[in-house]
Amino acid sequence: MSESPRKKRLPFRWLTLAEFVGIAAVAIAALGYWDNHRERAQSDRERAAAERERKAEAQAGVLKLSFLMTGTPEGSGERLRLASxxxxxxxxxxxxxxPSDVRGDAVQTTGNPRIEAGWFEGxxxxxxxxxxSKQRQGRLPVGIVTVFIEDGQTKTDRALYLVGYSLHPRMIRSDKVEMEGMSLVRRGVAEDVQAAVDGLWERQVPPPDKP
Incomplete structure (x- = not known):
């Protein structure tokens, strides 16, 4: 039997200097591309995080600058002391x-922010x-246009509030109003304040049904 021919081995040779330099250059280029890609991705993440933080700070600034009042009862509830x-x-x-059928004209105050029960009690x-209506407790809608100073600038806020109250009977005079506090309904009232107050009052205390 004849012997099977031996498999030929591929000739072995060392890389030339030029080939080694070329391979090294390709490897270095690949590493450089990867580093650039990683740095770019990191930069994009940092920019996105900074943008989110900037928007959050801007939103917090807007909320901070929003004008909002509290009403603190004084005495036996015959006065609400208003404060930003x-x-x-x-x-x-x-x-x-x-509301128009409670009081026909607006009350003007200067430097002494408050609501007094005597203004609308009767x-x-x-x-x-x-x-x-026979309700003894309720929420009276009021519109408040406030001129205030902030950072040296004069600004105006137009808002609707609800004044919580309770009624207590008296012998001769009308029922005594005891105010309990105040809550915000809406800021930035663009339409006529009186119309906005009357509309809310109609929903709070609807007129009786016509026979």
Whole structure:
């Protein structure tokens, strides 16, 4: 039997210097591309995080600058002392509007922000009786236009609030109003404040059904 021919081995040779340099250059280029890609991805992540942080700070700034008031009862609830939740916002003047059938004109204050029960006590009693309401507790809508100073600039806020109250009977005079506090309904009232207050009042205490 004849022997099977031996497999030929491929000739072995060392890489030339030029080939070695070429391979090294390719490897270095690949590493450089990977490093650049990684740095670019990291930069994109950092920019995205910075943008999110900037937007969050801007949003926080907007919320901080929003004008919002609190109403603290004084005495036996015959007065609400109004104050901005941000001390740097200094209230100058206010125009306080009540529902038309409670009080026909707005009350103007200067440098003494407050709501007094005497401003609307009799009118509220008449309005509730006229609408056939026997409720002893409720929320009276009021519109408040406030001029205030912030960072040396004069600004104006137009908002709707609800004043919580309870009624207590008296022998001769109309029921005594005891105010409990105030809550925000809406800021940035663009339409006529009186119309906005009246619309909210109609929903709070609807008129009696016509026979």
């Amino acid at each position: 939740v941000h001390p740097e916002q200094v209230i100058q003047t206010q125009a306080i509007t009540f 009118g509220l009693d008449r309005a509730l009786h006229g609408r056939g």
